[in-house]
Amino acid sequence: MSVSVQPMPADPIHEGAAPGAEVLRPHAEDAFAGELAALAARDERPRPPRWKLSPWAVATYLLGGTLADGTVISPKYVGPRRIVEVAVATLATDRALLLLGVPGTAKTWVSEHLAAAVSGDSTLLVQGTAGTPEEAIRYGWDYARLLAHGPSRDALVPSPVMRAMAEGRTARVEELTRIPADVQDALITVLSEKTLPIPELGEEVQAVRGFTLIATANDRDRGVNDLSSALRRRFNTVVLPLPESAEAEVAIVARRVDQIGRALDLPAGTDGLAEIRRVVTVFRELRDGVTSDGRTRLKSPSGTLSTAEAISVVTGGLALAAHFGDGVLRAGDIAAGLLGAVVRDPAADRVVWQEYLETVVRERDDWHDFYRACREVTG
Known part of the structure; x- marks a missing residue:
């Protein structure tokens, strides 16, 4: 049996912001909303299920260019075009994408903009640290409801990955190699079977078409946990280099x-x-x-x-x-x-x-x- 995950309500912090208040660091889909809208309006190429743009338009959004009507799309990433094309093509398949590189090579920046262009939402994010629990990748519980009524759908708290699976959107896992190895491996079933079991309910969440996952990692910082070979095989790896010149x-x-x-x-x-x-x-x-x-x-x-x-x-x-x-x-x-x-x-x-x-x-x-x-x- 599969379980449906209801969309989360609007963020009360942003809902309660003063009229006209400016966010210090807008999400990519908000900061570049005009460019994304211009691309969508003029994008006549085929789009994968639930994608906001075609793969060509996603690559144009990242690399920059000028549209037929003169609209200028600013470059978000300056580097080899083929790297971006391989990353976008990976997301158009059922493979997860691993952006690998030394610190400061724009892995997080590229991840955010890819999610914004593909799904129109870059906020389904798991931030990897040494203390990231398995619940951040799978699901957690509302303990007040759990104690009062036992395991139920109402008591379940979906992770960003679970929400992305249920809604056919893009999930992001930042600094994957900082997450403990046993927690990393919670992704194996998600990436191989496209399923997240919920044994407490005897149910599962199955990924719908459009679900993608982008992870970032580097092997230079301290506190790195190497990926298991089983997990690494579930990713297409794209290495982001330092600028050539x-x-x-x-x-x-x-x-x-x-x-x-x-x-x-x-x-x-x-x-x-x-x-x-x-x-x-x-x-x-x-x-x-x-x-x-x-x-x-x-x-x-x-x-x-x-x-x-x-x-x-x-x-x-x-x-x-x-x-x-x-x-x-x-x-x-x-x-x-x-x-x-x-x-x-x-x-x-x-x-x-x-x-x-x-x-x-x-x-x-x-x-x-x-x-x-x-x-x-x-x-």
């Missing part, structure tokens, strides 16, 4: 900083493009262990120095420039954030950073202001 990474950082800055009413980041290039150069050189000209070998710090961290450093610098400067991003605004990103281990990383400053940054003729600012905060 410095120019591509600069473009990504500049675009995201501009988006975040506008949301926070900070000055436009274009005035600070030179500083963005410096941050990206520092991150890439220390990450790769060699200067951009290939002449000097470098020690790498313990941190990942990801594109996401570069975005954070520049955004913090813009806030300093806006509130304590003249609004123009300069070396002194990013120095402290850069130090915090590089020096995670106070002993070993500080040595790496100081050596980099003295052997590389100091010798660059047009980086003297940057060198002074970094030396000032490094001490």
